[in-house]
Amino acid sequence: MTSTHNTSIMYPIQPSSTGQILPFARLLQRRGAGRLWLGQSLRLDTHQLFxxxxxxxxxxxxxxxxxxxxxxxxxDAAVQARSVAALSGAPYVAGIGPAAPEFQDSLLPERYAKPLTAMREYMTSMRELLDGGLARRDGAYHSIDAQLIALDAPPVELGLGVLRPRMATMAGAVADVAVTWMTPAHYIADTLVPALAKGAAAADRAAPRVATVIHVAVARPGRDIRLAARRGAGAHLSAAHY
Incomplete structure (x- = not known):
């Protein structure tokens, strides 16, 4: 849900077929409003599903x-994001997150000792590329000297996964959207939104809007709501950083 209270739909599990998400795409197309969100899918890649x-x-x-x-x-993240915008004909939100430290360990030479620095470098490079400019930096985590080939496409907004105040402050300086997950309303209002505003003010820009995921399930006779919650968010509920 955004700051203007537009309700979108997120498919909360990793799809193994396009057919699993078709009903939600159909609903949004019929409604003519809202956005379809997917998290990181390691079965069928998120961008390829889109x-x-x-x-x-x-x-x-x-x-x-x-x-x-x-x-x-x-x-590659910029190419993927712009490709979805071009193919769908609609503005795309490219939400990016640093991943859990354990996931970083499984893919990188070493985990991000400074996640804020890593994500600032990542987001800044993507923004420069998507704006048509030359991205050039020798960063602590991400180095680049490149420019995208020109392509007409709807705009790409950059989203940053935000859980805590320091990341929210950084998001205020570099992101268009702060994407939150399993964050209560009072925590967003009292902790994250002020931090976003602080970072935006320091960078002399407008504060990002907030897109927060709210898990819901239809109440039906015989439905085990706890089981539904575990299927939708179980992996995150067991992660140390949550």
Whole structure:
């Protein structure tokens, strides 16, 4: 849900077929409002699922909430995000997150000792590329000297996965959207929003809007709500950083 109270839909598990997410794409297309969100899918890649939907004629806004930075270089992340925008014909939110330290360990030479620095480098490089400029830096975690080939496409907004105040402050300086997960309303209002505003003010820019995931399930006779919650968020509920 954004600051203007637009309700979107997030498919909360990793799909193994496009058919699993088609009902939600159809609903959004019929409604003519809202965005389809997917998290990081390691079964069928998130961006390829979005491209498949676009190829099937679903011209709806889409967003990742969030894909994981250790999986791809900022250049490839920018290409993937712009490709979804171009194929869908709608603005795309490219939500990025640093991933859990254990996931970083499994893919990187060493985990991000300074996640804020890693994500600032990543987001800044993506923004420069998507704005058509030359991204050039020799960073602590991400180095680049490149420019995207020109392509007409709807705009790409950069989202940053935000859980804690320091990341929110940084997001205020570099992101268009702060994407939160399993964050209560009072925590967003009292902790994250002020931190976003602080970072935005320091960078002399508007504060990012907030897109927060709220897990819901239809109440039906015989439905085990605890089981539904575990299927939708079990992996995160067991993670140390949550």
């Amino acid at each position: 491209a498949a939907l676009a190829g099937m004629g679903y011209r709806i806004p889409m967003g990742s909430g969030v894909t994981l930075a250790p999986l791809r270089h900022p250049y």
